[in-house]
Amino acid sequence: MSDLKFSVQGESSSATQFIGKTRQFTLVVDEPQSLRGTDEDANPVEYILAGFAGCTNVIGHVVAKELGFTINNLKIEVSGELNPNRFLGTSNEERAGFKSITLSLIPDTDASIEVLAEWLQIVEERCPVKDNLQNNTPIKIAVEKEYNTI
Amino acid sequence: MSDLKFSVQGESSSATQFIGKTRQFTLVVDEPQSLRGTDEDANPVEYILAGFAGCTNVIGHVVAKELGFTINNLKIEVSGELNPNRFLGTSNEERAGFKSITLSLIPDTDASIEVLAEWLQIVEERCPVKDNLQNNTPIKIAVEKEYNTI
Numbered sequence: 001m002s003d004l005k006f007s008v009q010g011e012s013s014s015a016t017q018f019i020g021k022t023r024q025f026t027l028v029v030d031e032p033q034s035l036r037g038t039d040e041d042a043n044p045v046e047y048i049l050a051g052f053a054g055c056t057n058v059i060g061h062v063v064a065k066e067l068g069f070t071i072n073n074l075k076i077e078v079s080g081e082l083n084p085n086r087f088l089g090t091s092n093e094e095r096a097g098f099k100s101i102t103l104s105l106i107p108d109t110d111a112s113i114e115v116l117a118e119w120l121q122i123v124e125e126r127c128p129v130k131d132n133l134q135n136n137t138p139i140k141i142a143v144e145k146e147y148n149t150i
Numbered sequence: 151m152s153d154l155k156f157s158v159q160g161e162s163s164s165a166t167q168f169i170g171k172t173r174q175f176t177l178v179v180d181e182p183q184s185l186r187g188t189d190e191d192a193n194p195v196e197y198i199l200a201g202f203a204g205c206t207n208v209i210g211h212v213v214a215k216e217l218g219f220t221i222n223n224l225k226i227e228v229s230g231e232l233n234p235n236r237f238l239g240t241s242n243e244e245r246a247g248f249k250s251i252t253l254s255l256i257p258d259t260d261a262s263i264e265v266l267a268e269w270l271q272i273v274e275e276r277c278p279v280k281d282n283l284q285n286n287t288p289i290k291i292a293v294e295k296e297y298n299t300i
Binding site: 002003008009011012017022023027030042046050052058059060065071074075076077080081082084087090098102103105107117119120125126128130141143145146 | 154158161162175180182187192195196197198201202207210211212216224228230234235240247249250252253254255259269270274280281282283286291292293294
């Protein structure tokens, strides 16, 4: 297959809330009150963790099929810790994002531990979100001033 | 502030669909039919883009306040391209994730272009999601076999 493009377009509905559209879907991103938000949906880094879990779910099933075993159910837990001081502007001592991310895959399956170890290795190798979180990715951010057309 | 922990827990509802919980919120991640999914919500990499946009929205407003200008509205567009062959298992030539990510901030504001350039620089420096996407982050994935307790 050739390259696929994915995109999200949206706008702020408040200083903490973003309403994004991607294809036919609406994704609302907010912050909890403890981070000065209105807490109407998950926050940006929770979106990142959900995307990572969703990615391992898809790849996990694809690879299980390739290896010839069945996953009856797959539980996934993912978490990370970050220090909010850089984000809040109170200190630059630590990085802004997650210091590390931990994900647990808990499949209900008859596959042996040995097969699951092989499965895990392939899942890790082929998950797009893991690649983008674990490794460097070029990012370009531009600002365009919106012209008032009154 | 001390470190904050964020987490998502959930399980597969199909080979492509993951239903995650984070605090009081439910996040459904699926794949479009073109990627063999049931297309009931955004896909994993769209979640990543939405989280990135939401993060720049929050930081954008925080930093505007610090710099003393008002954002009446902030439009955000974010996109990235990836090659699905590694994910699908058809080729290992290219990386799994986004090759690059481009984000545009389009504020409706009276701030000058010079002030907006300073604003952008600070937003880039303090956005947790940008940090995790642009730079290396340690990731641990473990597999635990679920024991049937019949």
